[in-house]
Amino acid sequence: MNFSLSSTAITATKTDCLVIGLPEKGEWPASTKAADDALGGLITQLEKTGDLAGKNAAVNTLPLVDQPWQRVIVIGTGKDADRTAASYRKCLAAMVGALKDGPSGSVLIAISDTGFSGDAASTSEDAKLNLIGRILEDQLYTFTDFKSEQPAARKLKKVVVQASDTDKALKNALNLGLATGRGMNYTKDLGNTPPNICHPVWLAEQAQAMAKDNDCIQTEILDEKQMEELGMNTILAVGKGSKQPPRLIVMEYRGGNANDKPYVLVGKGITFDTGGISLKPGEGMDEMKYDMGGSASVFGTMKVIAETQPKINVVAVIAAAENMPDGGASRPGDIVTTLSGMTVEILNTDAEGRLVLCDALTYVKKFDPAAVVDMATLTGACIIALGNQATGLLSNNDELANELLAAGERTGDRAWRLPLWEEYQSQLDSNFADMANIGGRPAGTITAGCFLSRFAKEYRWAHLDIAGTAWNSGKAKGATGRPVPLLVNYLMTHAG
Ligand code: BES
Ligand code: MN
Ligand code: ZN
Numbered sequence: 001m002n003f004s005l006s007s008t009a010i011t012a013t014k015t016d017c018l019v020i021g022l023p024e025k026g027e028w029p030a031s032t033k034a035a036d037d038a039l040g041g042l043i044t045q046l047e048k049t050g051d052l053a054g055k056n057a058a059v060n061t062l063p064l065v066d067q068p069w070q071r072v073i074v075i076g077t078g079k080d081a082d083r084t085a086a087s088y089r090k091c092l093a094a095m096v097g098a099l100k101d102g103p104s105g106s107v108l109i110a111i112s113d114t115g116f117s118g119d120a121a122s123t124s125e126d127a128k129l130n131l132i133g134r135i136l137e138d139q140l141y142t143f144t145d146f147k148s149e150q151p152a153a154r155k156l157k158k159v160v161v162q163a164s165d166t167d168k169a170l171k172n173a174l175n176l177g178l179a180t181g182r183g184m185n186y187t188k189d190l191g192n193t194p195p196n197i198c199h200p201v202w203l204a205e206q207a208q209a210m211a212k213d214n215d216c217i218q219t220e221i222l223d224e225k226q227m228e229e230l231g232m233n234t235i236l237a238v239g240k241g242s243k244q245p246p247r248l249i250v251m252e253y254r255g256g257n258a259n260d261k262p263y264v265l266v267g268k269g270i271t272f273d274t275g276g277i278s279l280k281p282g283e284g285m286d287e288m289k290y291d292m293g294g295s296a297s298v299f300g301t302m303k304v305i306a307e308t309q310p311k312i313n314v315v316a317v318i319a320a321a322e323n324m325p326d327g328g329a330s331r332p333g334d335i336v337t338t339l340s341g342m343t344v345e346i347l348n349t350d351a352e353g354r355l356v357l358c359d360a361l362t363y364v365k366k367f368d369p370a371a372v373v374d375m376a377t378l379t380g381a382c383i384i385a386l387g388n389q390a391t392g393l394l395s396n397n398d399e400l401a402n403e404l405l406a407a408g409e410r411t412g413d414r415a416w417r418l419p420l421w422e423e424y425q426s427q428l429d430s431n432f433a434d435m436a437n438i439g440g441r442p443a444g445t446i447t448a449g450c451f452l453s454r455f456a457k458e459y460r461w462a463h464l465d466i467a468g469t470a471w472n473s474g475k476a477k478g479a480t481g482r483p484v485p486l487l488v489n490y491l492m493t494h495a496g
Contacts, residue, residue, distance in 0.1 A: 001140065002158045003133070005166045005174050010110050011038045011068060015160065017104035018069040019095055021111040022047070024054035026080040031110035031162060035072060039064070043074065054078065056087050057094040061102075073098055075111060083116040085123070085131075089412055092132060096139035105155050110162035121410050125163060129170055130177035132161055137181020138481060143192045179307045180488050184481025187293075187300030191471060191479030195272035195289040199244040200320035203269055203292065206299060207249045207318070214306040216255065222248035230339060232363065234355040237336045237346065239321035241276055241329025246321035248360065249295075253305050253314045256496060261370035262313035263491055265302075266360050267295030268353045268376035269320035276323045276349030277331055290479060291353070293470030294375035295320060300484040301491070310495035315367050319356035323349070335433045339363060340455055345433035353378045354451045355437060361455040370494070371400050371460040374452065375483065376467075381444030383468040390416040391483050392465035394449030400460045404490055411485035415464060418446050425450050 006013060010031055020032045022043065028036070036043040042062070046052040052060055056078030063071050075091045077083060091111070099107055112128045121127060136159060144150055163170050190198065190206065204221045211219040224245050227236055232248065239246030249269070252262075270291035274280060280288065295318040302316050330336070334346045336355075339362040344355065353376050364372055382392040391408070393415040395401035401417055408414040427439030427447045435454065439447025449463050456463075469482045 001156070003136070003174070003178055004160050005129070005163050005171055006108070006160045007163055007166050010034055010108060010162060013108050013160065014068050015106045015108040016070050017099070017102070017107040018072045019107060019109045019111055020072060020074055021077040021091065021114040022052055022054040022074045023077050024056070024079045029111070029113040029115075031113050035110070039067065039072070056082065057090040059094050059098045061098065069108070071104065077111075077114050083114070085116060085118050085412060088114065088116050088128070089131060089135065092135040093139055096136055099156055100140055100154065103155060106158040106160070107156065108160045108162060112161065112163055126169060126173035127410070129161065129163060129173040130180070133174045133177025134181040134184070134485065137178055138184050141185045141188060143189065143478065146194070176308055176492070179304045180485055182307070183300040183304035183488065184484045186303045187296040187481045187484050188479040190296040190299055191290050191293050198289065198292065199271045199322055200239070200247040200269065201245065203271065203295060203318065203320045204247045204249050207251050210251065210299070210302065210306065216253055216309060217302065217306050218252045220250040222250075231337065232339045232359040233336045234338050234344060235319050235321055235359045237330045237334065238270075238276075238323055238352045238355050241326045242322035242324040244271070244322045248363065249318040249320060251302050251316040253302065255305070255309055256311050256313040260313050262315045262367050263494060264315045264317065264364045264367055264369040264372040265298045265487065266357065266364060266372060266374035267298035267316070267318045268292070268357055268374070268378065269295030269318045270353060270356065271320060271322050273323045273350070273352065274325060276329050276352060277325045278348045278350040279325055280350060284473070287471065287473060287477070290471040291377050292320070293377045293466055293479065296479065297375050297466065297470070297482070297484050297487065300481065301487045304484065304488045305491065310492060312491060312495040314491060315364070315369070317360050317364055319360040321352075321356050323352045338455070342435065342454065343433040345430040345436045347436045348438045351437045351448070354448055357452055358455040361452060361461070365458055369459050371462070372456060373404065373462045373464065373487070375464045377470050378465045379445045379448045379467055382465040385418070385445055386416055386468055388468045388472070390414050391469045391486070392445050393417045393462060394420045394446065394453070394465070395462035396420065396453055396456060397460040397462070400462050403493065404462055404464070404486065407490035407493065408483070408486045411489045413483050413485040415483070415486065418449070420446065420449055420453055
């Protein structure tokens with residue numbers, strides 16, 4: 001797909017399709033007025049007859065003859081008072097839905113002049129172009145690698161986005177949005193890849209491929225032997241029931257000054273979670289291929305970083321293992337010494353995410369991080385608490401937590417903070433080791449966060465529980481690409 005930005009008059013742009021926004025009552029944006037003039041008042045007339053009502057995210061395609069455009073797609077943008085970033089995103093998704101398998105080979109998108117309420121960071125032209133870019137890539141995504149019959153090639157080849165100017169700032173905004181969408185799509189690809197292919201060594205190969213394609217990315221892979229020498233025994237304990245060996249995957253991007261502390265991203269990379277000896281029920285277990293969603297979002301974010309090359313240092317660490325039950329698997333009751341030296345009683349082998357993450361959190365101390373953010377499909381309890389809308393956020397630092405929450409708000413990839421109060425910690429008491437790996441049914445997301453917090457004392461740290469947000473179930477089953485938009489937005493606010 002070819003994407004570009006244009007600021008020439010829309011009537012001077014010949015294209016198969018023009019997209020404009022139509023408010024429900026209220027003042028029309030300039031592009032809509034210009035299109036209406038060029039079409040001899042067609043939109044005005046159709047509004048009068050009630051054919052076009054402007055209800056938010058309503059899509060109407062008007063075929064035309066003898067015009068600069070063969071058709072115009074009118075996207076309803078709702079009432080002025082109701083228009084928000086969220087309703088605008090809905091419009092954009094509806095627009096791409098109408099375009100993606102439609103008859104147009106080229107399109108001019110002229111809806112960045114639709115305004116909505118909110119702060120400057122979300123309503124500026126930059127922010128809108130970023131959103132348009134991201135939603136275009138995100139909504140054009142398909143995953144058909146494993147279908148023997150491939151769908152017919154799309155007609156749509158050329159997308160031009162209308163803006164007030166084509167200066168560097170606006171171009172960068174569109175490009176960052178497009179890159180973010182592509183990063184999300186990479187995250188989705190990794191998640192959707194079946195678990196007989198996507199195993200820890202395969203994930204490590206993805207990192208090596210990224211380093212090969214991008215000179216700015218360095219990678220280091222630790223195998224079981226190296227992890228054993230270091231004492232990363234909890235990652236090993238999770239992986240030892242599987243024929244697929246675990247890996248610790250490190251990717252480094254150094255775009256900032258040599259002495260700038262790096263932002264460290266840590267991802268849970270359980271390529272399949274059966275629960276281990278504490279076996280999960282069978283129903284829906286296929287979705288546990290998405291238990292590497294945290295690591296997939298780290299990969300997707302690194303892809304955006306590699307493409308846009310911001311002035312910042314970023315280190316990515318992925319703890320990859322497969323949680324399987326066999327004669328070599330960890331048992332409930334096993335006690336393991338973590339890389340930190342603290343001991344853990346594994347009371348439930350299905351609470352494996354925190355076990356792989358705790359060693360990774362200890363490992364990243366060596367990077368002297370500015371902040372550490374870990375991403376994990378960690379607890380079913382997070383879905384009970386927040387459903388599929390918000391990512392769970394736990395942090396030992398208010399400033400970092402607020403920055404991540406704000407990045408979530410700006411992008412619509414939202415998170416919600418849960419408390420990490422000291423009072424919850426005692427739920428992890430063990431009679432035999434320094435701690436247990438489970439804290440009982442109450443506050444399951446918080447006690448998982450409490451467990452991780454014990455390994456993250458020496459730096460500013462936040463944990464994102466993406467159990468409810470990394471993938472969709474049911475008919476639309478598939479990875480979502482979250483929380484890549486949140487992470488990219490957060491990192492970019494720290495780029496020089
Ligand atoms: N990967 C799961 C969490 C999960 C379950 C995410 C369902 C999304 C959907 C995690 O490893 C797990 O099994 N957690 C247990 C923890 C419990 C044993 C304390 C859970 O949530 O049941
Ligand atoms: Mn589990
Ligand atoms: Zn898991």
